[in-house]
Amino acid sequence: MRLSHANAQRLSYLTTHLTDNPNFWHSDPDRHLRAEIFPALTTATGLSEARLRELMLPQFVGTLFDRLHPQAATRWALPYAKRLYAGQRGGAVYCPRCLEEKSGPFLRLSWRLSFATVCPEHQLVLRESCPHCGAFFAPHLNDLGKGKDWSLEKRLPFGWCPQCECDLRGTGEPAGPEELAFQQRLTEALSTGRMAWDHLDHVPALEGFDVMHQVLSLLFLAGPWKAVQDVTGLPVPASPPARPNRTFEDFTFEDRRLLLAGLRFLVSDWPARFVAVCTTARLTRKPLVVNMPVIPAWYDEVADRFSRANGRRPYKRIPLAEHLDLDGIAARRAQATKPRERRRWEVLWHYHQQPEALPVARRLGMSWDFVARTVNRYNLYGPDWMNDANRARSFGRRRLLDEAQELELQTYIAASPGKPSNAELQDWCEARIGHRPDSSTLWMYRRGVAHTRLGRRARPSASEATDLFSPRDREDEET
Known part of the structure; x- marks a missing residue:
C-alpha cells in the first residue's frame, strides 16, 4: 500500500505487476502467499522472506490455532473486508491514535485477531468501522480512482474511510483495566507458548485458546448467558449473527467485547465460577466438549462432572495390576515392533498415570471398550501377553x-x-x-x-481357548 501511494499507482495494478496475479486481493494475503510471490515482494520492499513471514498470521500456528486454512473460517482470525462483503461482515479493527502517529501509521497484525479489543499502547478501545458512515475498516479498498488523487494530497490511505473519505484518526474510548489485563494475558501466551490459568500450572497456549473458544461458544446459549448476566449485569449482545452455526468471529465488535467480558468472568477462579454457571444453566457434558477434536485432560476432568452418560450406569474403574512400573511400560512401548503392540502399550502408559478408561480413550481416539479390554487382559495374563494377540490359536x-x-x-x-x-x-x-x-x-x-x-x-473347551483377543477385537484394531 505504501509503494502504490508513493508511486501514484492503483494498488491492484501494483500487486498484479509484482505477483502476476490479477486476483491477488480475492484471497487473504495475511493468511497465505504462494512461494513464488516472496522473491517479488523481497525485491520490491527490501524485506527478507523471513521478515515477510513474521508479518503473517501463520506464525501463530501451534499457539493460537492448530492449522490456518488459506480461505476457510479459522477461530481467533478475523476475515478482511472484501468488496463483495462490504456491509455484510466486519474485518480487521484499528486504533484511531495509532493511525495518526507522526512517524507514519502502520497496520498491526494483532488487529486481525478476534480477541483484540483494546490498544495496549494507547489504552483505547479499538474500532471496526467508520464512526461517520459505519463502513468497515478496509484500507486496501481505499484506492486511487473515483476522483481520488493521493499523490497530490500527500496522505496515506490508512487513516481514511474508503466509503465517505472521513478521517478515522483521533481520540477514542478509554479501555478498562480488566479488559487490558485480560488481553495482555492472551498476548503473552502467543509469545511464550504458555498461558496463565487460575489454580493451574501454566497450560500450553494452544490448549488454553482451545478451551477459551469453547467456553465462548457456551455463551451463545440462553441459559449460560442468563446465569452470567444475573451476576455481572452484562447486557445481551445487540446483533447476534443469524447463522445457526455461528462462531465468535461472526459477532460484531461490540458484541465480541461483551462475550469476552463473560469469558473473563467464567475463567476467573477456575473452575468454581465455571462449574457454578454450568450447574445453574443445567448444562450437560455435550455442549462443553462438542466439536473439540482434542480435549485437554484438565478441562475434560471438569466437563466430566456434568456427564450423564445418556442414562447409562457410570463406567466402572479398573485398577491396574502392578506388573510393571511406568518406566517399564515405556520401555516395552519403545521395544514394540508392530503398531498394534505399540498401541496397547500406549494405552497402558496413559492408564498408569490416569487409571480411568474414558479419559484415556478420548485422549488416544479409541473406544472405551478397547481400553478396558486391554487393561483387563494385562491384569489377567501379565505383560508378555501384550506382545502378540494372535498367537496360540490351537483349537483350529x-x-x-x-x-x-x-x-x-x-x-x-x-x-x-x-x-x-x-x-x-x-x-x-x-x-x-x-x-x-x-x-x-x-x-x-x-x-x-x-x-x-x-x-x-x-x-473350544476352556483349556483350548488360549486366544486373548476375539475376532471382533481384531476387527476393532484393524479399524
Whole structure:
C-alpha cells in the first residue's frame, strides 16, 4: 500500500505487476502467499522472506490455532473486508491514535485477531468501522480512482474511510483495566507458548485458546448467558449473527467485547465460577466438549462432572495390576515392533498415570471398550501377553462328530419311526461324545448339512481357548 501511494499507482495494478496475479486481493494475503510471490515482494520492499513471514498470521500456528486454512473460517482470525462483503461482515479493527502517529501509521497484525479489543499502547478501545458512515475498516479498498488523487494530497490511505473519505484518526474510548489485563494475558501466551490459568500450572497456549473458544461458544446459549448476566449485569449482545452455526468471529465488535467480558468472568477462579454457571444453566457434558477434536485432560476432568452418560450406569474403574512400573511400560512401548503392540502399550502408559478408561480413550481416539479390554487382559495374563494377540490359536477346526459318527446319526434319524426330538438327539450325542449340542447344530444334522466340509465344529473347551483377543477385537484394531 505504501509503494502504490508513493508511486501514484492503483494498488491492484501494483500487486498484479509484482505477483502476476490479477486476483491477488480475492484471497487473504495475511493468511497465505504462494512461494513464488516472496522473491517479488523481497525485491520490491527490501524485506527478507523471513521478515515477510513474521508479518503473517501463520506464525501463530501451534499457539493460537492448530492449522490456518488459506480461505476457510479459522477461530481467533478475523476475515478482511472484501468488496463483495462490504456491509455484510466486519474485518480487521484499528486504533484511531495509532493511525495518526507522526512517524507514519502502520497496520498491526494483532488487529486481525478476534480477541483484540483494546490498544495496549494507547489504552483505547479499538474500532471496526467508520464512526461517520459505519463502513468497515478496509484500507486496501481505499484506492486511487473515483476522483481520488493521493499523490497530490500527500496522505496515506490508512487513516481514511474508503466509503465517505472521513478521517478515522483521533481520540477514542478509554479501555478498562480488566479488559487490558485480560488481553495482555492472551498476548503473552502467543509469545511464550504458555498461558496463565487460575489454580493451574501454566497450560500450553494452544490448549488454553482451545478451551477459551469453547467456553465462548457456551455463551451463545440462553441459559449460560442468563446465569452470567444475573451476576455481572452484562447486557445481551445487540446483533447476534443469524447463522445457526455461528462462531465468535461472526459477532460484531461490540458484541465480541461483551462475550469476552463473560469469558473473563467464567475463567476467573477456575473452575468454581465455571462449574457454578454450568450447574445453574443445567448444562450437560455435550455442549462443553462438542466439536473439540482434542480435549485437554484438565478441562475434560471438569466437563466430566456434568456427564450423564445418556442414562447409562457410570463406567466402572479398573485398577491396574502392578506388573510393571511406568518406566517399564515405556520401555516395552519403545521395544514394540508392530503398531498394534505399540498401541496397547500406549494405552497402558496413559492408564498408569490416569487409571480411568474414558479419559484415556478420548485422549488416544479409541473406544472405551478397547481400553478396558486391554487393561483387563494385562491384569489377567501379565505383560508378555501384550506382545502378540494372535498367537496360540490351537483349537483350529475340530469336528463335533467324526465321519463314522455322522453316518451313524443319519442312520438313527432315518430309522426312527417318528422324528426324534432335540432331547433324544442330545442324549444320543452325549452318550457318544459327552457333549450335548445346541438346537442349531441339531437342525443342521437333521437336514444332512454341515457348517463346513469337515463337519460342524465344536465349541473350544476352556483349556483350548488360549486366544486373548476375539475376532471382533481384531476387527476393532484393524479399524
